Amino acid sequence: MGKVTIKIPLVTWRDGRPRYWPSAAQRTLGYKGEDLRHPPFDRTGLPIGAWLTLDEAIAWSKNREQDIADRRQQLADGTSARKIRKQVGKNRTDGLTAVSQLFDFWFTDPRMNGEWKSDGKKRRAPLAENTVRYYKGAARIIEGFDEGGIWNELAAALRPKAIAGILDRIEVLHGLAQARAVRATLSAAFSFGCKQNPPLVPVNPMKGWGEETLPVLEARIRYGTMEEMRTLIKGMDALGFPDMADSVMLGLFTGQRQNDRLALIGGQVTDAGILFTQNKKNKQPLLIPIAPEVLTRLANIRARRKEWKVKYPHVLLCEKLRSPWNSDWYRKVFRVLRIAIATGDVERDAKGEPSKDAKAILGELNIQETLKAAGIEPMASLLDFRDQDLRDTAVTWLALASCNKYEIMAITGHSQKSVDEILKHYLGMHPELARTAIAKLVTYYDEANAR
Secondary structure, eight states, X not given: OOOOOOOBTTEEEETTEEEEOOOHXXXXXXXXXXXXXXXXXXXXXXXXXXXXXXXXXXXXXXXXXXXXHHHHHXXXXXXXXXXXXXXXXXXXXXXXXBHHHHHHHHHTSGGGGTOOEEETTEEEOOOOHHHHHHHHHHHHHHXXXXXXXXXXXBGGGOOHHHHHHHHHHHHHHHOHHHHHHHHHHHHHHHHHHHHSSSOSSSOOTTTTOOGGGSOOOXXXXXXXXXXXXXXXXXXXXXXXXXXXXXXXXXXXXXOOOHHHHHTOBGXXXXXXXXXXEEGGGTTEEEEEOOOHHHXXXXXXXXXXXXXXXXXXXXXXXXXXTTEEOOHHHHHHHHHHHHHHHHHSSOOBOTTSSBOHHHHHHHTTOOHHXXXXXXXXXXXXXXXXXXXXHHHHHHHHHHHHTTOOHHHHHHHHOOOHHHHHHHHHHHGGGOHHHHHHHXXXXXXXXXXXXXX
């Protein structure tokens, strides 16, 4: 009997085992040679399971022919060969977890969506809103890096050396803070993937990775002066945002974080003081006496909202929308107002036009005339001031008012170590302390000589 030869398009047989050898044109589209085998895959993305049978090889051939035809049509329609190659590479690793898929799984986890995660008696609290935002911001950088090359890469194929190169390039493009955010986010995502059952990734390439390759960020040294804060508050009032000015004043006289201020409800304001519960400090309670300036603004809040039909329990509300503050919207409003007060002009985009946020927040308001009518001169030094600086400003002011570190801790909720760090950075720069210290030294010297 003669030898029977079966020819299947795109399939070459070697010792009875099927293999695909792409032509030069197919390689241009991103196809690579591969053994035609079933999963599982090794760490490089190559299949290592049973070989395809004859019928399975025929079915595979038909699917691949159709896929090649689709890719060629995409190329004819104007899709770049680079994008096609990336998509082919992603499809080739079907059954494995790409970096994008790892993040998709992670971002659907209950803890990433404000829910508790329970397994028997084991319970884990949801991640803080700012933490989730931090991770998602870093994920967007990874997604856009190298035109999506890393995002569509096989997660198991990432190695520490490659990651070090990626982070170096991200630092060049986006800065050290973003590079460190990406590093932390990759570590958290891979850690999540390793803990799943079955695991989404075999190992965490970030484990034991040398963090020393990314230097620690320099401490942010920024506190608000009395003149800056008066201008900021007065400017916000003049521009029609007393609700934002209320938040600034509350931050200065309580030293509380933005989220804790926005979460404050009326029942927490008593004759004994304002009872804050710090979310970032395991619900640490702080009873803070009410300063006269804050008491005045609280009275004004009640007067402005007297005719509101819908009554919210929150102390701080977005009065333009008549609703509780959304943290993203709060940050945008603060930024737009700060820029307006610092420059006497609206925030502008790359084309020199008023930004989308500026239009939504300030509309057609003439910033220069409004500030001038209120007797406010633009203060350029406010350009770099952030809401988060209110907390450190409070610590600095308390120290300048001769409060000791324990008194400061009782107001702000900082640990002793944190207070020491803030005072080391902030008060060492403050000339008022130097003047006070020299005055005390002169008094001591004169009294000693008079004896």
